[in-house]
Amino acid sequence: PTVKKFLKSSLGGDKDSINTLLDILALSLDLSWTPPVILILLGSGGDGKSTFLSFVRSLNGEKRTACLNTEELPDKFKSIQLENATINVADENFRSFDLKVTRVLKNITAGSHFTLEEKFKQPRVAFLKVVAIFALNQPPVFKEWGDAMERRVVLIRFHQIPKVDQDPYILEKMLKERPAFFNHLLKRHLKLRKIGRFDIPEKIKEQTRVSLR
DSSP states (O other): OHHHHHHHHOOOOOOOOHHHHHHHHTTTOOSOOOOEEEEEEOOSSSSSSHHHHHHHHHHHHHHEOOOOTTTTOTTTGGGGTTTTOEEEEEEOOEEEEEEHHHHHHHHHHHTEEEEOTTTSSEEEEEEEEOEEEEEEEEEEEEEEEHHHHHHEEEEEEEEOOGGGGGOOTTTHHHTTTHHHHHHHHHHHHHHHHHHHHOOOOOHHHHHHHHTTT
């Protein structure tokens, strides 16, 4: 299948990275029981990150996907986009996560009550929980770090796709596989739910720790 071939190429054939990425997407199908996740996609460029984000947006659907970057997340009016979302995706040109952003990320990934505001309307409190996904070219810098963030952040490295494997029509081909890929994620989700936990491989944990030092 095209999607699996794409992931294998973009993630350098690393099985732990591929399985962790697929598990996180599978968990996003029902966030009522899942742990909070902030997914960092790290790569220098030409590695398929943007293609992957476009595929995720299409797979998850417009109504269930927010696209707020680190400047927009703390904005009390723009955060309304998170109300019905299960995933927030952002392709960032910068890597600094200040205190405001970090605190918002803690809240929206943990399933906390959040005040939403719209112009000319009364503020209202909503229960929000999303998987936050950021594509970065350099390792992120978090102004506030601790156990809570360490438990949330998962970093996956993307690798430059060899020219022989580059395909200008790859996204179009991947989109045709959405039904089959969704069924695959659903099976993974049910399996994870039966197990009752989401285990991040030690290799990925160490990769995250080293990249964020």
